[in-house]
Amino acid sequence: MQDAKAMRTNFIWDIIDADLAAGKNGGRIQTRFPPEPNGYFHIGHCKAICINFLTAERYDGLCNLRFDDTNPSKEETEYVEAIKHDIQWLGFEWTGGLYYASDYFPKMYELALRLIRNGDAYVCDLTQEEIRATRGTLTEPGTNSPYRDRSVEENLDLFTRMKAGEFPDGSRVLRGKIDMASPNMNLRDPVLYRIVHTDHHRTGDAWCIYPMYDYAHSIEDGLERITHSLCSLEFENHRPLYDWVMEKCGFTVEPPRQIEFARLNLTRTVMSKRYMRELVEGGHVAGWDDPRMPTIAGMRRRGYTPAALRDFVDRVGMSKADSVADIGLLEHCVRENLGDTAARAMAVLRPLKVVLTNWPEGQVDTLTLENHPDHPEMGERLVPFGRELYIEREDFMENPPKKFFRLFPGGEVRLKGAYIIRCDEAVKDAQGEVTELRCTVDLDSKSGGEGAARKVKGTLHWVHAADAVPMEARLYELLLNDEPADVEAEAEDEESAVGAARNKKDFISRLNPASLEIVRGFAEPTLGNANPGDRFQFLRVGYFTMDPDSKPGAPVFNRTVSLKDSWSKVAK
RNA sequence: UGGGGUGUCGCCAAGCGGCAAGGCACGGGACUUUGACUCCCGCAUUCGUAGGUUCGAAUCCUGCCACCCCAGCCA
DSSP, X not given: OOOTTTSOOOHHHHHHHHHHHTTGXXXXXXXXXXXXXXXXXXXXXXXXXXXXXHHHHHTTOEEEEEEOOOOTTTOOHHHHHHHHHXXXXXXXXXXXXXXXXXXXXXXXXXXXXXXXXXXXXXXXXOOHHHHHHTSOOSSSOOXXXXXXXXXXXXXXXXXXXXXXXXXXTTSOEEEEOSOTTOSSGGXXXXXXXXXXXXXXXXXXXXXXXXXXXXXXXXXXXXXXXXXXXXXXXXXGGGHHHHHHHHHHTTOOSSXXXXXXXXXXXXXXXXXXXXXXXXXXXXXXXXXXXXTTSSBHHHXXXXXXXXXXXXXXXXXXXXXXXXXXXXXXXXXXXXXXXHHHHSEEEOXXXXXXXXXXXXXXXXXXXXXXXXXXXXXXXGOEEEEEEOSEEEEEGGGBXXXXXXXXXXXXXXXXXXXXXXXXXXXXXXXXXXXXXXXXXXXXXXXXXXXXXXXXXOOOSXXXXXXXXXXXXXXXXXXXXXXXXXXXXXXXXXXXXXXXXXHHHHHHHHHHHHBOTTSEEXXXXXXXXXXXXXXXXXXXXXXXXXXXXXXXXXXXXXXXXXXXXXXXXXXXXXXX
């Protein structure tokens, strides 16, 4: 796939190069990808996965996979498994090892005791509301907690009893003793530990106090000897606290360097958990792996490839500027990758019968077609050809506009890999609907034959009717119609009922009612032997992958992405 | 209004004092037994803005403007 060492550099790698040049860490590089197992991954996670794993590869270093499971009320084993699967599917290995923050709980507890003994942390009895009220505001300093100056002995006693389960949830917390007047809110005596009497998916009821992110993350990085801790922009304000914990916990010899980068955003794609959950639970999609979902699972089922996703992340680039990548770039990457790797095949989505009046009744020829025009090594396949065929309904027009290269009364087209045919008559039903085309074949024009040199403007895909495989094709389009007219709505407080309702209404009104169209067509016989997950380019139609919903003899194909279509622009 | 960040073509993004890379999108053309692919050509006298320093600035300095993040016992 990608060669991390050959990739163009970015600001993060420039920093690492400088660190290396300065002789830091003895030339050792170690990163970590630290997800909280609280949901399914989406395309946005790909960026963080790529930068961490590729950085390790680039510098012959290691990358750890670490589940940051410090909040038992949100995490589940199901997500741990899904995340591991997604990372491996993308082609990465946690060369540095697999870790869980929860495995460090004993160590974190010991370090908390150390902070208390050193006078760097204290047990605070203020309620959540009181802590909030005394934290100050963006422009006013906070005020010290009345419990701030408790003795080490009292703190030790109280913290020990917190761990022992003597106090109810929310009654006390352990706080770092830093500076209630700091302009950085994170430094106003941040909570380090809270009491939560909830079973943890890995440690069960062994603990009832759990460390907070800022405290835990530093220790995790410190213990694993991470050299560069890469995270997203919103943690910039946390860096001073990250460094503070690192120092107070004794990770003072070349502590990890935290570097922040901008998250990946995509046009016409919303990736918040609340939004995705609403789509699933509201029945707007079939599930977390619905091919329209921005989840890795959805994209996988849609037929997107790991190579395409990684190429996309690479092309989007790495910077600190808030940005929104164009969904068109993702589709381009998918087309480019599939164009090179997917076997070609023919399938007709909306069939129109064609009868070749001068082709002998009952005669079936076997034609040989290439599986890929640029890769002869992908071989050839045999395709039957006979008197009755199906072509795409939209490839025929009774009264065509100029520049229409397809079939029309009196017009000629080549059938891909077969013969040139002329349309003699369009048979209609009582409603005037065209039901069948009667055509004549130019028997001298067979592909590969002597008369094949004759040129006609258009070439159509087709399927021999007698042994066509009936199939269901699911045609997907973007879930959202356009960008939000009111950007403010996106910034609405997710926690407030009003904000949530407004957002819900907002994105539901943006849902594209045509995001899924199911059509029943016919595929060439070869496709009857396909397996779920196989990817093809249906000539002139698009890239498709066989869905797991397929049954023997009744394949279902998901359209991964359409082919670029410059004709539709001309036609308009 | 405090602090931390970011502003280079429609969308991303290089650039780090010497005279604006590249990709996507878009427009034009060639080729084509996929109106696909491929291939040519075009696409910022200008770098949020106003000044300043300099022979010379997107790159240095100053002011201003815009946007993002921070007042969870979430991560």
